[in-house]
Amino acid sequence: MARQPRPPHIVLSPEEQQRLTELARRRKTLRGLAARAQLILLSAEQPYTSLTQIGEQLGVCRHTVRTWRQRFVQDRIAGLRDAPKPGAPRKIQDDDVERLIRLTLDSVPANATHWTTRSMAQASGMTQNAVFRIWRAFGLRPHLSESFKLSQDPLFIEKVRDIVGLYLSPPAxxxxxxxxxxxxxxxxxxxxxxxxMQPGEIxxxxxxxxxxxxxxxxxxxxxxxxxxxxxxxxxxxxxxxxxxxxxxxxxxxxxxxxxxxxxxxxxxxxxxxxxxxxxxxxxxxxxxxxxxxxxxxxxxxxxxxxxxxxxxxxxxxxxxxxxxxxxxxxxxxxDPKPFTWTKTADQILESVARFCKRQLSRVEEQKYRETQE
CATH class of the missing domain: 3.30.420.10 (Ribonuclease H-like superfamily/Ribonuclease H)
Structure with a gap:
């Protein structure tokens, strides 16, 4: 059997290098796309490394490395995305999904405090199953609600550091x-x-x-x-x-x-x-x-x-x-079991700060939408 020619060396432009790095590191990137971006980056950084060695670094076979190198050489970054799937065309387009998500996040039904799949299906014109699948894909759960309480103590930081210090480094x-x-x-x-209790019954x-x-x-x-x-x-x-x-x-x-x-x-x-x-x-x-x-x-x-x-x-x-x-x-x-404290004071304070910033940005975004309306 004739030996397949080796794909040419991959040379990246600065823009492609930056874009592939973002795809490989960004949390919201699809896992498959992130892995392909990492594959191309390794191929460019190690031009004389064999396909098998690159595959071993990424946990894939040499055939997968060859396929995506060829796709990249042919179509550049666009070639790393999934090809269109066979079958009937999509009935729900991206604009429809975005509209449903915005409706879920920015409004409530007139006769209730939160949306259900049934009420959202009636409001959006989609099926209950479609609403359920979209909500699950984007982590939306309107039926759930949690309470929170932020401490207003002026010595909050000092007290957190004091108590966590006792847990992590108790005095002699x-x-x-x-x-x-x-x-x-x-x-x-x-x-x-x-x-x-019986089998099948609580x-x-x-x-x-x-x-x-x-x-x-x-x-x-x-x-x-x-x-x-x-x-x-x-x-x-x-x-x-x-x-x-x-x-x-x-x-x-x-x-x-x-x-x-x-x-x-x-x-x-x-x-x-x-x-x-x-x-x-x-x-x-x-x-x-x-x-x-x-x-x-x-x-x-x-x-x-x-x-x-x-x-x-x-x-x-x-x-x-x-x-x-x-x-x-x-x-x-x-038979005692220790209660182990794991987070440092800095980690706790950073978490509280992130939560406050996230909530503040949501409030500002909501006010902006209200002014636009």
Missing amino acids: KALVLCVDEKPQIQALERNGGVFP EKRAHDYVRHGTTTLFAALNAQVGTVIGKCYPRHRSEEFKAFLEEVNQNVPADLDVHLILDNYVTHKAKVVQDWLVGHPRFQLHFTPTSGSWLNLVESWFALLTTRQLRRGSFISTQALETAIERYIQQTNE
């Missing part, structure tokens, strides 16, 4: 504890039968219940180890918080300083607590920013407690509820 001869209370935990006795239970009072859990999480100091109290006043600090003091070795991470709840700053701290100088309090309780890792442990013990539990009294909580704390301490 000191113990860092994440402290908070989970108030008003209801002792609910579930009435009615329970139909256990567990079903009656929604009737009887309240038997409430309790408040104070907890201190050692995030590095995963152990918890916890105690239940009937109320969550400053007196109870002071009593819990005494509990922590008794459970922490006397030769260690204690750094407590907690929120800005008034109980934590009461005079009786301040007086107690004066008599216990090894305790230092670090407050999270206002509306920044997500910085306190004990909230993650509270979520586990709720999911695994409280949400589906049935308790005939507050004593039974507290016994279940104490049992869960004991099991946690017998």
